[in-house]
Amino acid sequence: MSAQPAVDAGATPFLEARDLSVEFVTRSGDVARALDGVHVSVQRGEILAVVGESGSGKTTLARTLIGLQRPSAGEVLLEGAPLSYSQKGLRGLRSRVQMVLQDAAGSLNPRQTVYESVAEGIRLHRRVARDPENRSEAELVAAALAEAGLRPPERLFLRYPHELSGGQKQRVLIAGALALRPELILADEPVSSLDASIRGEILALLLKLRSDLGMGVVVVTHDLGLAWNIADRIAVMYLGRVVECGTTEEVLSRPRHPYTQALLSVVPEIDFLEPVVLHGEIPDPSRIPAGCRFHPRCPQLASGAAATAGVADDCVGTPLPVLPAGGDHRVACHLDAVRTT
Amino acid sequence: MNGVDAVSAVLDLRDVTVTYRTAEGPLPAVRGVDLTVRPGEVVGLAGESGCGKSTLVGTVLRLQPASATVEGEVLVLGQDVQSISWGKLRALRWAGASIVFQGALHSLNPVQRIGAQIAEPIRLHEPELSRQAVDVRVEELLEQVGLAASRKRSYPHQLSGGQRQRVMIAMALACRPQLVVADEPTTALDVMVQAQILDLLKDLVRDLGVGLLIISHDLSVLADICDRVVVMYAGRIVESGRANEVFTDPLHPYTKALSGAFPRIGDPAARYAPAGLAGDPPDPRDLPPGCSFAPRCPLAVPECTVAEPPLVEVGPGRPVACIRVGES
Numbered sequence: 306m307s308a309q310p311a312v313d314a315g316a317t318p319f320l321e322a323r324d325l326s327v328e329f330v331t332r333s334g335d336v337a338r339a340l341d342g343v344h345v346s347v348q349r350g351e352i353l354a355v356v357g358e359s360g361s362g363k364t365t366l367a368r369t370l371i372g373l374q375r376p377s378a379g380e381v382l383l384e385g386a387p388l389s390y391s392q393k394g395l396r397g398l399r400s401r402v403q404m405v406l407q408d409a410a411g412s413l414n415p416r417q418t419v420y421e422s423v424a425e426g427i428r429l430h431r432r433v434a435r436d437p438e439n440r441s442e443a444e445l446v447a448a449a450l451a452e453a454g455l456r457p458p459e460r461l462f463l464r465y466p467h468e469l470s471g472g473q474k475q476r477v478l479i480a481g482a483l484a485l486r487p488e489l490i491l492a493d494e495p496v497s498s499l500d501a502s503i504r505g506e507i508l509a510l511l512l513k514l515r516s517d518l519g520m521g522v523v524v525v526t527h528d529l530g531l532a533w534n535i536a537d538r539i540a541v542m543y544l545g546r547v548v549e550c551g552t553t554e555e556v557l558s559r560p561r562h563p564y565t566q567a568l569l570s571v572v573p574e575i576d577f578l579e580p581v582v583l584h585g586e587i588p589d590p591s592r593i594p595a596g597c598r599f600h601p602r603c604p605q606l607a608s609g610a611a612a613t614a615g616v617a618d619d620c621v622g623t624p625l626p627v628l629p630a631g632g633d634h635r636v637a638c639h640l641d642a643v644r645t646t
Numbered sequence: 647m648n649g650v651d652a653v654s655a656v657l658d659l660r661d662v663t664v665t666y667r668t669a670e671g672p673l674p675a676v677r678g679v680d681l682t683v684r685p686g687e688v689v690g691l692a693g694e695s696g697c698g699k700s701t702l703v704g705t706v707l708r709l710q711p712a713s714a715t716v717e718g719e720v721l722v723l724g725q726d727v728q729s730i731s732w733g734k735l736r737a738l739r740w741a742g743a744s745i746v747f748q749g750a751l752h753s754l755n756p757v758q759r760i761g762a763q764i765a766e767p768i769r770l771h772e773p774e775l776s777r778q779a780v781d782v783r784v785e786e787l788l789e790q791v792g793l794a795a796s797r798k799r800s801y802p803h804q805l806s807g808g809q810r811q812r813v814m815i816a817m818a819l820a821c822r823p824q825l826v827v828a829d830e831p832t833t834a835l836d837v838m839v840q841a842q843i844l845d846l847l848k849d850l851v852r853d854l855g856v857g858l859l860i861i862s863h864d865l866s867v868l869a870d871i872c873d874r875v876v877v878m879y880a881g882r883i884v885e886s887g888r889a890n891e892v893f894t895d896p897l898h899p900y901t902k903a904l905s906g907a908f909p910r911i912g913d914p915a916a917r918y919a920p921a922g923l924a925g926d927p928p929d930p931r932d933l934p935p936g937c938s939f940a941p942r943c944p945l946a947v948p949e950c951t952v953a954e955p956p957l958v959e960v961g962p963g964r965p966v967a968c969i970r971v972g973e974s
Contacts, residue, residue, distance in 0.1 A: 506923070527836045528837075567838070
């Protein structure tokens, strides 16, 4: 299978989120900070996994990266240039960055054939007129379906979503994105609704697109095994912030944040960590805890390890700095800070 | 699995076959399944969409649609569910055996408080209980599944996915059944919430001594919680055995694919190498000749398409349906 390609870490990132915040006002008038100062970046041809539980802000991050959500603060940069939210600007972004939504079954129009679903984007972005090889619309649709592993493509043209299996639906969605020849695909939980045996096929497809077409991928998931399978780098999110980031090997083999450690420890087949089942769920983003936002659930604080190291007061009272994008293995944790210095 | 005492088993499926009548002809969804769950035992049923596992769950409480024909015996607490009278069946549902259905979000009534939903089966089965006694029981159940008793006044939309799944489990336990069937209880949940729910199920089996049958397509989850695992493909059992052995040392090529689908994090061989299985499961109306798995099987040889391989014991309590297992 394709090995990790040489990614130039010093180059201008292809897509970057800089100090991104997204706030929603709830019906009761509270301000929920779905994203609260996030830096992430992805290079050309790089596969970045954004992992976290429901409520961590990972889907909001993906939506903001593709301009579906405007940030309250901070900015999204495409090759170093801030995103324009005009219709033209967004169309330009989306011909280069495509999103594959979660829930393939719900994302396809049940009354549209496979051909129509894939051709829609081709028409919207006038791909036929711009095709360097002068291919017809049908040829472009067929090529995209074939690239997504649906062969022979012509046999699927007139099928409706209900006639397809879950894996085939997911491939049709990916084909719709591929038809536009994007340079980056944003995939939100691309395999979570699929059967175990099909999951590997879709992940292998993402790796193949990277090695054949140089396509980058940002994959949003709660599945750490998926990240281990395909990602070059990982950003772990908790309550609107990145709490740990680094290469996949660093983050998953030597996790340093207590939250990452807990997430990894409950993966059924992990045996190098004692299972730490955290109580409760991610708190309400309109009431972000003071100090370290993870402290109410932190096993290190509860066990007294933070107090022994003399950081317990910081954990509950001192906010942590926002982690920069890219580069080294970094962790937003008071305990880790004293342990590593 | 031979010589199981029918009375001691809370669930005993004997050569169960389920066939749906469809416009395109008969559709055999389950073909000759034997399965036993004893009190205090956790049995996992693994397989992908369309393998017949949810159909099998339906037969346990005679919930299969009218278009289905069930053959063989489905014994719950020794009673043949498919032939007993309506009255006996109603007594058995909830109080003898209960099902935690897939998709907690859609299984709860959105306009009824959860306390009332948990109370419903209790009131039906124990009409002599006073309102107060039912209320006390509802609060106990909520606490048993790790929710505050005050949650009984919440509506489903006010709960998170994990909390709703806990409510579903509380409902299943409401009438103190001896058998609980959980259909994909953790599929839509996050890893941490999944771990919480699995811990809860483990505790309940230990404390209450119920028999638990868990359905999942994730073999790693089943290996974590089950005593035994049964793997189904295209309506048949292809392998079963002790949960850990089936997961770490799968023998059937299909089980191998299922086990390999979830990588072991830290294993360098899995980096940039997701394991998959090409193709889709067969159409049950048009099964391939011989072994149903042969068209997708990396080990298939021409003999595989001659006859459906029988389940053969290759070790103690370890039946496998594959002619290539045991070849050296």
